[in-house]
Amino acid sequence: MNALAVTGGRVLHPDGRVSEADVLIDADAGRIEAVSEDVTTGREIARTLDAEGGLVMPGLVNGHTHVSMTLLRGHADDKPLESWLREDIWPVEAELTDEDIEVGAELGVLEMIRSGTTAFADMYFSMDRVADVVDRAGVRARLGRGVVAVGKDEADARADLEGSLEFARTYDGAADGRIRTAFMPHSLTTVPEGLLAEGIESADEDDLWVHLHANETMGEVEPIVEDHGVRPLEYAADRGALGPDRFLAHGVHVDDTEIELLAETDTAVVHCPASNMKLASGIAPVQHLREAGVTVGIGTDGAASNNDLDLFGEMRDTAMVGKIGADDASAVPAAAVVEMATSDGADAIGLPGGRIETGAAADLIVVDLEAPHLTPAHDVVSHLAYAVRGSDVRHTVCDGTVLMRDREVTTLDAAAVMDRAAEHAADLVARAE
Numbered sequence: 001m002n003a004l005a006v007t008g009g010r011v012l013h014p015d016g017r018v019s020e021a022d023v024l025i026d027a028d029a030g031r032i033e034a035v036s037e038d039v040t041t042g043r044e045i046a047r048t049l050d051a052e053g054g055l056v057m058p059g060l061v062n063g064h065t066h067v068s069m070t071l072l073r074g075h076a077d078d079k080p081l082e083s084w085l086r087e088d089i090w091p092v093e094a095e096l097t098d099e100d101i102e103v104g105a106e107l108g109v110l111e112m113i114r115s116g117t118t119a120f121a122d123m124y125f126s127m128d129r130v131a132d133v134v135d136r137a138g139v140r141a142r143l144g145r146g147v148v149a150v151g152k153d154e155a156d157a158r159a160d161l162e163g164s165l166e167f168a169r170t171y172d173g174a175a176d177g178r179i180r181t182a183f184m185p186h187s188l189t190t191v192p193e194g195l196l197a198e199g200i201e202s203a204d205e206d207d208l209w210v211h212l213h214a215n216e217t218m219g220e221v222e223p224i225v226e227d228h229g230v231r232p233l234e235y236a237a238d239r240g241a242l243g244p245d246r247f248l249a250h251g252v253h254v255d256d257t258e259i260e261l262l263a264e265t266d267t268a269v270v271h272c273p274a275s276n277m278k279l280a281s282g283i284a285p286v287q288h289l290r291e292a293g294v295t296v297g298i299g300t301d302g303a304a305s306n307n308d309l310d311l312f313g314e315m316r317d318t319a320m321v322g323k324i325g326a327d328d329a330s331a332v333p334a335a336a337v338v339e340m341a342t343s344d345g346a347d348a349i350g351l352p353g354g355r356i357e358t359g360a361a362a363d364l365i366v367v368d369l370e371a372p373h374l375t376p377a378h379d380v381v382s383h384l385a386y387a388v389r390g391s392d393v394r395h396t397v398c399d400g401t402v403l404m405r406d407r408e409v410t411t412l413d414a415a416a417v418m419d420r421a422a423e424h425a426a427d428l429v430a431r432a433e
């Protein structure tokens, strides 16, 4: 066995307990072999990661993003979704080159590795380029090419749909299985009903997952209610968009019937609190969703509506806004938020990981707990939800490979990535003006 040992720290167990333990990883198999007090005695250990003063926990799962949108970070702020997309984002995206998308993905993945995210779900364009970055950087992802029919004639919209299915078929299982894919219609209002149902039927024939934005704003809910006389998620169910191998981004404006429908169909929701606050989309009923039995993950959405990809910030936002939404300070507690960012997030997007236990995927991080803002440590789980920042992550491991050691990313050249991204972002915005 090519053994990697993470030693001298405390471990966050799946049931929320924290105890002193080492973690032994089979780096070739990408699997956790043992979690116990001393894994090094009597074993040949190839490499060690020092976790002294730190907490070993599952790598975080960013359940919904558009990673290449890091190039548009800070480009268009302070607008609601509809006008933000139509007036600012889509015109710039029309100028994107494949290379821009690759460079933006490198920057986003670099930021995620440095802030403890080991897996993410991504919907965008030129996804072969994003897949290449995922492969090189060593993270795990569920990827899909987004389908938008707005402003396209029937033939172009159909070509978009075929492209999404083709990407999903071709890349599923790539990067030694670290890449999984999905058919990704953008939303219920940007893809017409016929195409949506047809695409989902084709996806099902090939056992592909499905991911879309849903019920993000009232502006998305009202036209469906007006045109079809049903709630958006009833409309979605009738077109095959709900089920155990589907996950929806946002789910902000869902009524009780829709929450029931999500639970009955085992459809997961990825909550994106910062994006929902920044675009003033609304507050998702996270406590209610969880109580109904819906699997809820957490996502950053793109960096243009957040404006970072630090999932620790997202955990804090989830807890805070969850309490305001429920009008109850005990709603969405720290332990729930940690679950949502780890095991529930992994389950929501159908990727391995999210648990530190024997047999689980070796996707983990070490968080440094020795810092003024983390002192005293009455309750480590509380710190994870409310006080830890992405910059507290010391090491990041995915699939048994060390992606960051002592804050040095091993798979990407951080300085070069940042330089290239700044250059591409400036050129892109200049082209669009």
Ligand SMILES: CSC[C@H]1O[C@@H](n2cnc3c(O)ncnc32)[C@H](O)[C@@H]1O
Residues within 6 Å of the ligand: 066, 081, 085, 089, 090, 093, 123, 124, 125, 145, 146, 147, 148, 186, 213, 216, 275, 301, 302, 305
């Ligand atoms: C077709 S690729 C994905 C598409 O989605 C856009 N997008 C980014 N953030 C959001 C959001 O919060 N709601 C809806 N759509 C969003 C992105 O700019 C791409 O055009």
Ligand SMILES: [Zn+2]
Residues within 6 Å of the ligand: 064, 065, 066, 213, 249, 301, 302
């Ligand atoms: Zn989105």
